[in-house]
Amino acid sequence: MAIDWNAFTPVASLLGGVLIGLAASLLLLVVGRIAGISGILGGLLRVRSGDAAWRITFLFGLITAPWLFALVANARPIRIDASLPAILVAGFLVGIGTRYGAGCTSGHGVCGISRLSLRSTAATFAFMGAGFVTVFVLRHVLAH
Amino acid sequence: MNIIASLFAGLLFGIGLIVSGMANPAKVLGFLDLAGAWDPSLMLVMAGAVGVGLFAFGWAGRRKTTLLGDPMNLPTARGIDRRLVVGSLVFGIGWGIAGFCPGPALVALGLGESKAVLFVAAMLAGMAVFELFERRR
Numbered sequence: 001m002a003i004d005w006n007a008f009t010p011v012a013s014l015l016g017g018v019l020i021g022l023a024a025s026l027l028l029l030v031v032g033r034i035a036g037i038s039g040i041l042g043g044l045l046r047v048r049s050g051d052a053a054w055r056i057t058f059l060f061g062l063i064t065a066p067w068l069f070a071l072v073a074n075a076r077p078i079r080i081d082a083s084l085p086a087i088l089v090a091g092f093l094v095g096i097g098t099r100y101g102a103g104c105t106s107g108h109g110v111c112g113i114s115r116l117s118l119r120s121t122a123a124t125f126a127f128m129g130a131g132f133v134t135v136f137v138l139r140h141v142l143a144h
Numbered sequence: 145m146n147i148i149a150s151l152f153a154g155l156l157f158g159i160g161l162i163v164s165g166m167a168n169p170a171k172v173l174g175f176l177d178l179a180g181a182w183d184p185s186l187m188l189v190m191a192g193a194v195g196v197g198l199f200a201f202g203w204a205g206r207r208k209t210t211l212l213g214d215p216m217n218l219p220t221a222r223g224i225d226r227r228l229v230v231g232s233l234v235f236g237i238g239w240g241i242a243g244f245c246p247g248p249a250l251v252a253l254g255l256g257e258s259k260a261v262l263f264v265a266a267m268l269a270g271m272a273v274f275e276l277f278e279r280r281r
Binding site: 001002003004007008009010012013014015016017018019020021022023024025026027028029030031032033034035037038041042045046053054055057058059060061062063064065066067068069075076077078079080081082084086087088089090091092093094095096097098099100101102103104105106108109110111113114115116117118119122123124126127128129130131132133134135136138139140 | 145146147148149150151152153154155156157158159160161162163164165166167168169170171173174176177178179180181182183184185186188189190191192193194195196197198199200201203204205209210211212214215216217218219221222223224227228229230231232233234235236237238239240241242243244245246247249250251252253254255257259260262263264265266267268269270271272273274275
């Protein structure tokens, strides 16, 4: 393992993490909900749910955050290397997997670990482990 | 009040993802690539978020209601079952292929990235398939 010191952004990432933690705390303490993006989005697909309003405003905020950010700072360019077919497969797997597993990086990773939930910690190990193995296979096994 | 707080929480969450670099799939894949040039930034995102979250969830755990007096709506599931593990593994494979998890994908959608639009459409399809299977159970 070799650390990529040029890519490593400890201050910005720690600061961004604190903002994410504050956002999850706000949603928890005022709305009484877990800031799990897959659950908030997936819950909208349930016919019975009568609690759509807070989900929609949260997601609206998340989607429009880059617009607000661009008003106060230079936009951060992003790079999406995956091919179109890979994007479609990945999106489908993320959608079905997060709903069966009842959470994603935010719900299990941030909120679940903050709640000291053993279940969420196990889920986080599972998806991070699968992510590590998938990238290893794609970049270092199949690419050669 | 709830819908305004949710809007602010969503905005703050999205800005946190942008500032931390996690809205960028190339950076996320740099974290997941342990055997390559490894970028440990995501560990610090987790440390910052959980560092704050521990206080909020610790406090919330001692309360019965939200600050507005509404009931808390927290998960009750405890066990580590097959659905949790298999679902999380499937999610991790998808995460490793594109470098997107749900939050960053929605932020990138807001940036107008066409690949993010397709990713979110496919993700919604996956979630809809889950709902269909659940209804048949």
